[in-house]
Amino acid sequence: MLRAIRSVLGAAAILFGGALLAQPKESPQAEGYFPLKKGTKWTYKVGDNVVEVVVVKGEKPGDEYQVDTFVGKDPKTTEWYVVKADGVYRTKVKDDKLDPYVKVLALPVKKDTTWDINSKVGTQTIKGTMKVISEKEKIKTPAGDFEAVFVEGKDMDIAGAKTTVRIWFAKDRGIVKEEFILQTNEKVLLELTKFEEAK
Numbered sequence: 001m002l003r004a005i006r007s008v009l010g011a012a013a014i015l016f017g018g019a020l021l022a023q024p025k026e027s028p029q030a031e032g033y034f035p036l037k038k039g040t041k042w043t044y045k046v047g048d049n050v051v052e053v054v055v056v057k058g059e060k061p062g063d064e065y066q067v068d069t070f071v072g073k074d075p076k077t078t079e080w081y082v083v084k085a086d087g088v089y090r091t092k093v094k095d096d097k098l099d100p101y102v103k104v105l106a107l108p109v110k111k112d113t114t115w116d117i118n119s120k121v122g123t124q125t126i127k128g129t130m131k132v133i134s135e136k137e138k139i140k141t142p143a144g145d146f147e148a149v150f151v152e153g154k155d156m157d158i159a160g161a162k163t164t165v166r167i168w169f170a171k172d173r174g175i176v177k178e179e180f181i182l183q184t185n186e187k188v189l190l191e192l193t194k195f196e197e198a199k
Contacts, residue, residue: 031107031108031109031171032171032172033088033105033109033149033169033170033171033174034081034083034088034105034174035172035173035174035197036055036058036065036067036081036083036174037055037197037198038055038056038057038058038198039054039055039198039199040054040055040196040197040198041053041054041055041195041196042054042174042175042192042194042195042196043192043193043194043195043196044190044191044192044193045142045190045191045193046071046188046189046190047188047189049071049072050071050072050193051069051070051071051190052069052070053067053068053069053070054067054068054070055067055198056068063082064080064081064082064091064092065080065081065082066078066079066080067079067080067081077093077094078093078094079092079093079094080092081104082101083107084107085107086103086106086107087103087104087105087106087107087115088103088104088105088107089101089102089103089104090102090104093121096121096122097121098119098120098121098126099119099120099121100119101119102117102119102126103115103117103130105149105151105169106130106132109132109135109149110132110135111132111133111134111135112131112132113131113132114129114130114131114132115129115130116128116129117129117130117153117156124159124160125157125159125160126156126157126158126159127156127157128153128154128155128156128157128158129153129154130151130152130153130165131151131152131153132149132150132151133150133151133152134149134150135149136148136149137149137150137168139168139176139177141176141177141191141192141193142191142192142193143176143191143192143193143194143195146168146170146173146176147170147171148168148169148170148176148177149168149169149170150166150167150168151166151167151168151169152164152165152166152167153165153166161182161183162182162183163180163181163182163183164180164181165178165179165180166178166179166180166181173192173195175192176191176192177189177190177191177192178190
């Protein structure tokens with residue numbers, strides 16, 4: 001199971017990063033779904049493992065934000081994000097740029113909005129279509145109950161593996177839940193256990 005978790009998280013890093021996105025509240029186009037203030041931290045449960053995500057760089061709207069992800073004792077993964085008028089984009093994984101950038105969430109948030117992804121980072125590709133399924137889905141996590149925006153990408157091609165991706169974004173919290181369904185029908189679930197707002 002641990003190998004599957006690491007494999008999925010590695011593939012997911014290409015598409016969405018370890019888990020979190022955010023944007024300062026001063027940036028109205030982010031609609032509050034991306035609290036990316038430096039020092040913000042999320043803790044997730046993935047099976048018996050812990051994933052921690054921390055915003056380490058980015059001071060004002062328009063900046064690229066550096067987000068570091070830690071999986072247990074594994075070395076960190078670093079990703080960068082930028083928020084534009086039409087959405088939140090992932091721009092880079094470590095030193096590798098995504099070509100073109102990958103839109104993680106379309107803005108403004110609206111039910112039934114879809115967007116295509118056809119990108120690559122290094123030799124790995126990401127292809128598929130994302131869709132906003134619901135703007136107000138009620139979910140439960142170890143961190144509490146949330147009304148969330150539910151986004152799904154069915155049968156995405158992530159680094160050559162068919163994977164269905166489901167993400168729940170809560171206002172002023174960012175991603176509170178993610179689910180990956182592998183082509184083997186194995187599921188990997190990430191759930192928020194703790195959110196620490198930047199001081």
